[in-house]
Amino acid sequence: DAVNRVIAGGAADWPQAGVSGPPLVELEKVNKRFGDLHVLKNIDLAVFAGEVVVIIGPSGSGKSTLCRTINGLEAHDSGTICMAGKPLPTDGRNLARLRADVGMVFQSFNLFAHKTVLENVTLGQIRVRRRKRAEAERRGMALLDRVGVAEQAGKYPAQLSGGQQQRVSIARALAMDPKVMLFDEPTSALDPEMINEVLGVMTALAGTGMTMLVVTHEMGFARRAADRVAFMADGEIVESGAPERFFDSPTSERARDFLSKVL
Ligand code: ADP
Ligand code: MG
Numbered sequence: 001d002a003v004n005r006v007i008a009g010g011a012a013d014w015p016q017a018g019v020s021g022p023p024l025v026e027l028e029k030v031n032k033r034f035g036d037l038h039v040l041k042n043i044d045l046a047v048f049a050g051e052v053v054v055i056i057g058p059s060g061s062g063k064s065t066l067c068r069t070i071n072g073l074e075a076h077d078s079g080t081i082c083m084a085g086k087p088l089p090t091d092g093r094n095l096a097r098l099r100a101d102v103g104m105v106f107q108s109f110n111l112f113a114h115k116t117v118l119e120n121v122t123l124g125q126i127r128v129r130r131r132k133r134a135e136a137e138r139r140g141m142a143l144l145d146r147v148g149v150a151e152q153a154g155k156y157p158a159q160l161s162g163g164q165q166q167r168v169s170i171a172r173a174l175a176m177d178p179k180v181m182l183f184d185e186p187t188s189a190l191d192p193e194m195i196n197e198v199l200g201v202m203t204a205l206a207g208t209g210m211t212m213l214v215v216t217h218e219m220g221f222a223r224r225a226a227d228r229v230a231f232m233a234d235g236e237i238v239e240s241g242a243p244e245r246f247f248d249s250p251t252s253e254r255a256r257d258f259l260s261k262v263l
Pocket of ligand 2: 064
């Protein structure tokens with residue numbers, strides 16, 4: 001019912017991204033190599049404000065590298081990446097600002113193990129957003145309540161289930177008031193019974209107009225929540241389109257082959 005509370009909640013309580021204009025995230029001819037390995041090949045991708053774009057594709061196709069490149073954790077070799085029309089910064093100070101604007105949720109939760117749940121959702125607000133502790137805690141508690149883990153605020157991450165930890169990770173990212181949220185296989189490390197509670201929070205977030213780029217193997221979620229699905233294989237976006245179109249009549253052989261294995 002934690003999830004139901006989230007779904008029922010009004011949009012006004014979430015950090016909002018919803019502005020119109022140029023794509024919030026835009027990649028043009030982006031290339032990335034690890035030595036001889038060409039991991040991102042001429043990637044073109046635009047995510048508009050309020051859109052949910054789901055990226056699917058086989059393991060090793062470059063999905064995580066794409067996410068890490070967008071939030072500046074990896075440098076790209078050529079091409080341009082723009083956030084709200086501005087090229088991605090490369091210097092340290094602006095890169096930190098970029099990361100604050102791009103919320104990231106990883107497969108492996110990545111919470112601070114030696115900090116409480118509440119500290120996890122307040123530290124960034126205090127250090128990066130320069131909020132007073134009391135305000136950071138108030139906002140943090142509101143977000144923990146939103147994702148249904150307010151009663152865990154004083155605990156340490158290891159005392160929580162995987163699903164609870166991942167919901168804290170989402171709250172921690174949202175606490176920074178990101179312009180866009182990136183999710184890299186957020187449910188892949190979870191026991192099956194916990195997958196839906198995390199997908200429910202993500203669905204609720206999408207419903208508020210948050211701009212989201214989601215890498216996932218959850219095809220049901222992709223079909224329900226995505227405005228657009230992009231299929232990646234071997235470092236390329238092979239095809240993209242509306243979820244119904246993609247799932248019901250994929251045009252590429254590689255997508256058909258992938259879907260026949262996962263559906
Ligand atoms: P996916 O997330 O789709 O599974 P990744 O982006 O993790 O794919 O990886 C794409 C390819 O790049 C894989 O062949 C992987 O082994 C390689 N790769 C990823 N990160 C690095 C790295 N830091 N150094 C060298 N190779 C890497
Ligand atoms: Mg990956």
